Amino acid sequence: MPNASVSYGLIEGSAARGLDFLAGESIGVIGCGHLGSAIALQLVSGGFPIDRLRVSRGKSDGSLQKIIDAGLGPCLAGNEEICRDCSIIFICIRPQSLPELQPLTFSRNALVVSCLAGVSLPAIRRLLGADAVRMMPSGPDSILEGKGIAAIYPHNQALSQILQALGLRVFELAEEDxxxxxxxxxxxxxxxxxxxxxxxxxxxxxxxxxxxxxxxxxxxxxxxxxxxxxxxxxxxxxxxxxxxxxxxxxxxxxxxxxxxxxxxxxxxxxxxxxxxxxxxxxxxx
Ligand SMILES: NC(=O)c1ccc[n+]([C@@H]2O[C@H](COP(=O)([O-])OP(=O)(O)OC[C@H]3O[C@@H](n4cnc5c(N)ncnc54)[C@H](OP(=O)(O)O)[C@@H]3O)[C@@H](O)[C@H]2O)c1
Structure with missing residues (x-):
């Protein structure tokens, strides 16, 4: 159901605004591929400390090399570690890989953000036991150039603030569909x-x-x-x-x-x- 207290649509203000408000938070990116690495790099270039950033990867050698080449090697961590230590978690794996995350336990206190195209909130709740927020961002190049946009559902003030600080224009959706x-x-x-x-x-x-x-x-x-x-x-x-x-x-x-x-x-x-x-x-x- 639409949230009556929220004005749906584009939230104006795309300039990056600094990430000081994230002091004390630790951020994890599960699946540091094209999208995940763009989010991680944009956080770092916005001033988020690299020692509070964790990224995970799949099994291919290619994904490891790309993480190292991007300078994110020191952030590499396992999915379990991310779930244990991070207060904000972006899930950026391919939808087909979702069942691999089933053994994980997500803390109720963490802000879990699913970037997976197509996978609904009820499905995420059933498979991962997490009350996630869905986010559908534009492609990695647009994010890194500060020209990105993202839809989010349901309304989440903290996520909206993070995305705007990363230079994305945020569209609040009235309905998940x-x-x-x-x-x-x-x-x-x-x-x-x-x-x-x-x-x-x-x-x-x-x-x-x-x-x-x-x-x-x-x-x-x-x-x-x-x-x-x-x-x-x-x-x-x-x-x-x-x-x-x-x-x-x-x-x-x-x-x-x-x-x-x-x-x-x-x-x-x-x-x-x-x-x-x-x-x-x-x-x-
Ligand atoms: N790219 C976009 O423009 C875009 C925009 C909006 C939303 N999305 C969504 O974002 C997600 C990622 O898309 P992408 O284009 O970034 O795909 P991608 O480049 O293939 O990235 C997915 C990453 O997840 C890793 N991975 C696979 N299994 C994993 C596991 N169990 N734990 C941790 N990491 C794992 C993969 O590693 P391996 O390669 O080693 O398996 C790969 O590095 C998709 O769900 C897509 O719908 C993408």
């Missing part, structure tokens, strides 16, 4: 980078979702401004790979665009993919 449309929206920069979409096609695609989610045209404007200029094809491919989580919503939208070149259809496919991931974790009837 709106996150599917928002998720397709944050994939738009990759879709626009990958294909040529005329002004008419863009306008049509943006208006098509404003009934389900009134802020969607604002997300479209953000997406248009966010697509970077690329040095060449390789640069573009690398950008797209950082936002396209394997098996995720961006990937589904890009496939749809490749098939028929229609942005409106790609957004529809992205929303469907987000709902499909949701269904993977629905309680069996």
């Amino acid at each position: 709106q996150i599917h449309v928002f998720t397709a929206g944050i994939c738009l920069p990759a879709a626009l980078a990958a294909s040529v979409v005329g002004e008419g096609g863009m306008e049509d695609a943006c208006q098509s979702r404003s009934r389900d989610y009134p802020d969607f045209p604002k997300i479209c404007s953000w997406a248009r401004e966010t697509v970077p200029r690329f040095e060449g094809e390789e640069d573009k491919r690398n950008y797209i790979s950082r936002v396209a989580t394997r098996g995720g919503v961006t990937e589904a939208m890009l496939e749809s665009l490749r098939r028929n070149g229609d942005l409106k259809a790609a957004i529809k496919r992205g929303i469907e993919r987000s709902r499909e991931i949701s269904r993977l974790y629905e309680e069996p009837k």
Whole structure:
């Protein structure tokens, strides 16, 4: 249910504001991949002390090397240690990896933030026993450039404050279901980078979702401004790979665009993919 005391929509004020209010907190990032490392690096560049930051990784050698290359090696920790020691925990693993976290115990006092596309709060509660807040941020490049946006549900003042301090524009969602449309929206920069979409096609695609989610045209404007200029094809491919989580919503939208070149259809496919991931974790009837 919408929280009556909250004004839903964009919270203005995107400038990074310093992280002094986090004195005494320790922050953990479970799954330090593309998104997790962007959050961790943005915390560090905002002045958060590295000795109070913990990050964890999966089993591949590649993920270890990327953490070391990013300078986050000293923050490496196990998931158990993060759950034991951290007061704020961002979960940034791929949705398919969620069952691996089932043995963990999350403290009731910790602020647990799930960045997983598609996985609902009831599913997180059932699988992890945690009352999490959902957050759907834009891609790593946008976060690191201070041009990021993020939806959160339900309202959480502390998370909202952290994200704004990291330079993200925050959109409070009135209902959890709106996150599917928002998720397709944050994939738009990759879709626009990958294909040529005329002004008419863009306008049509943006208006098509404003009934389900009134802020969607604002997300479209953000997406248009966010697509970077690329040095060449390789640069573009690398950008797209950082936002396209394997098996995720961006990937589904890009496939749809490749098939028929229609942005409106790609957004529809992205929303469907987000709902499909949701269904993977629905309680069996
Ligand atoms: N990328 C985006 O733009 C974006 C935007 C919004 C939301 N999201 C969401 O953020 C999540 C991560 O996306 P991503 O693109 O960052 O994916 P990613 O680059 O594949 O990162 C996931 C990371 O989690 C690690 N991991 C796997 N199992 C783990 C475990 N049991 N414990 C700790 N770490 C583990 C992986 O390591 P290995 O590679 O070694 O397995 C990898 O480093 C997804 O749920 C996605 O829906 C992503």
